[in-house]
Every structure is written in structure tokens, then in C-alpha cells.
Amino acid sequence: MGSVRPYLQFARLAFQRRATYRLANWSGVAVNFFFLLVHAQVLTGFFRARGNASGWSANDAVLYFAASESLLMVIGIFPDFRYNLAERVRTGEIVSDLVRPVTLVWRELAERYGTGAHYLVTRAPAVFAAGWLVYGLLPPLRWELALFPLSLALAIAVSAGLWFLACSSAFWRESASGEMSAIVFVNTFLGGVFVPLDFYPPLMRLAADALPFRATLYTPVAILAGKLSGGELAFGLLHQVVWVAALALLASRLESRGLRRLAIQGG
């Protein structure tokens, strides 16, 4: 891995790249807020027929969506289709990475943290505050909340790992955009963006608990909304740690194999 300094620099640059577009960030806040309103009202509508479900109330659901819409961009559920590792491979820009004393996996991770940090100080508070103004709901103050930062940090690592896996297919094929959209769709469904996993039928729930996707959004969001405790909380964090390790291993192997395949055209 070498020195830490270049990675800090990559994280800082990723932070600054996002910070350039102020107005764009405010547009994004409006979009997240609109989706928050829709999801919150839909779940409230469903709850009208049935007051308490799986230990959830309508308020819990609203808080869940306030948390998830605030954190979507922090965690990085949607990729940047224009500027990413796959594009750098396609254009040959990747050459400039190869002459640097950095590994691609760690660079991606550093950039993901830089981007996440930017959204954590700009997007997340604005969306959450807007949700609070409309619904007046705040996370319940319990000791489990202290584990939220850890879970969020792990979630960002899992998301970085998934994007690395998708992008690295560009070493073998000409583009990775198909793989990237596939991850968006699956992550949206099995990560609990539209529906908390607690309402899934048993088999789907099993699949969601086994696969890495719930480690991106569901676990940190459910902790923030106060819906994970005891054994479920322990499982959630352990699941995240295991998947971070597995994805890191997989990504490093893909990196070394991919780089052996890489051919850059001069010209």
C-alpha cells in the first residue's frame, strides 16, 4: 500500500471536485427531499391499513426514509457514469495511475471517502433538516446510535468495493456501464432503498441478508432510525465487516489480474 499521504490527497481532491458545484448540490438536496416525501407518504399510506407491523410504526418508516435519503449520496448508491475507473481504463487515462506509487483499490476507496465526506457535511444535514421540519422526527437517543459512525464508514467501504468490482470488468471488456446499472438496480432493491428489509418475504430476506447489498444502505440507516438492536445489530455490523474483507480481497485480485490484461494504445 505504501505511504498514506497520496491517498489523503486523493480523498481531498475528490472532496473538492464535488464542492465546486454549489448550485448542483442544492438541486440534489431538492431531489432527495422529494423522494423522502414520496416514500414517507407511501409507507404512511400502507400503514393506515395496519397500525403496527414487524415492530415498525409509520413514524419509524418516515425516520428510516429521512435517514436513507440523507445518506444515499454519502454512501454512494449511485455511481458517476461519466468519470470512474472504467472510463479511465477505456480512455487510457489509467496510465497516469500506473506511474504513481498507489494501488487502484486503495485510491478508489480514498476517493469514495472524500466524496462521502463532502456529502456528509453538505447534502446529509440539509436533507435531514428538511425532513425534520416537515415531520419533526429525530433519531431516538440510545447507546446503539454510537455505532452509527462505524457502520457508515463500513458502508462506504462496501459501496467502494462494489463499484470497483463493476468497473474492473472494463479491463476485459470495452465498458462497464451495464455492470454498473445492474448494481444500481440490485442495490436499490436488496439494499432497502424503497422498502426497509423488515417487510420482505422470508426467502428474499434471506437473500438480502446473505448478499453484500444490505451492508451499503440498510444497516447504517436502520441503526440511525433506531430499528437495529441486540442480535440484529451485532449481525448487521458483522455482516458489514465480513463483506468489507471479502470485497477488499476480491478487488485486489481483480486489480492485479486486470492490470496484467491491460493494453494501452499509444497515439
Next chain:
Amino acid sequence: MGNAVRLYLRLASASLRSHMQYRGTFALRSIVDFGVIVSDLAPIWVLARYFGNLDGWSFAELALLYGMVATSWGIVEVTLRGFENFSMYLVRGDLDRLLLRPRSVILQVAAHDFEFRKLARIAQALVVLALASATLGLGVTSLGWVALGIAGGTLCFAGIVMLGASAAFWTLGETSELQNILTYGGSAALSYPVSIYTTWFRRVITYGVPLAFVNYFPALAALGRTESAGWPRAMPWLSPFVCSAALFVGMASFSRGLRRYESSGS
């Protein structure tokens, strides 16, 4: 008119040729785009299965709403993709090239990035529509309302993407995310009956931006439902007119933006 259609088809086929340069990717993305059904419809199924119904709407009825809005939005995404990417042309100076040609700018922008792979999105929406209509046993009149809703919805979404594109003339694309509220956000909101939303929200998406006319009112007529919200009976009949008006507003604002456009010249 025939000339315009021919030009549009030519530009679209040029787009297809450029997409076909990456054949494997094209095939994979088409298949993956069918998967939008997983991220957008499956959650509705999960909720309907768990809770039974939403304000008296069964899953089949919710699927009809989803199918209608997904079809109209899909048609616009495929055929008018250029307006969604418009801010990029503006910032990169591609617009100047279009302005040099003695043909309608609106037509050229519309066909600029014809997205064939997204035909898969329309396909999945039509499959959902067919299954929902069969399950609900819709008759000819009802199917007529469904078709009318889809046609109106297409006009309305077309107006919205043009309005969104025209904003780029003033903000140079920094607000390009805002139109996602009405397009992606609108489609998400319209996958559920408008009656579940609180009064102010319902008013905004009915009278502010006429999203409710895209699928909700036509679906009410198709299903023969009378909702507790107590809408005027004429609402479904107004759909085509309101949606045409939305298209007109979009085109007018785009033309206005085009008139004030001064290239950066670099």
C-alpha cells in the same frame, strides 16, 4: 411534417450506429435495463404483499399505475434523451454545431442521443401493463382510457424534459438534477394512487405540475373507481388537454431560452 419525421429517423439511426460500436455493452445494457422492474416494481409488490392493499388499491391496480407511467416515461426517455443531456451539449459547445444546420433545433436535440437500449424499459412496462390488464379483466373502454393516459403522459413528460433543458440556458446545467424531481421522482410518486398523498402535495402534483393527469385520472376512469378525495367527474377527460398544455409550455420555454442563447465563443 413528413420531412421532419424522415430527418428524425435519420438522426436516430446515426445514434444507433454509434451505440452499435460497442455491441457487447449494448446487449448487456439492454438486458440490464429490463431489470428496472426489480428496483421499481418489486418494492411495490413487497409492500402490497405485506400490507394487503394501499387505500383499497390491490397490487394489480398499483401495477396498472406503474405500467402506465413507466410506458410514457420510457417513450420519452428513448425518443427525447437529448433534452435530458442538453446541459452537457450547452456547456461543451455542441449546441453551436446544431444551430449551424438549417433544420429545427428541437428536432435535432430530440434525436441527438436516441437510446435504443432503453427500449427494454418500455418493453418491461408493456409486459406489466398486459399482465395487470389481464388480471383486472379490463374491457375495451378501459383499455382505451389506459392508452389515452399513456399518450397524455408522453406529452406531459416531453414538456417536462424540455422545460428542464431550457433551464440550462440560464444556469448552465448546474440545476440539471432538478428535473429529476419531476421525471424520476414523478414516476416514483405516480406508481401509487394520488389519493394517498397529503392535501398540499396532492394539489402540487395535480394543479402545479399536472402529473396526476398522466396516469391517475385516466386509471380512475379505466377502473371505474370513485375516490374519497372527491374529484370532479370530468378530470379524466381533461387529461389530453392538460398534458398537451404541458408540452406547449415546455416547447415555448425552450424556444425562449434558445433566443437568448449566446455562445461562449471559446
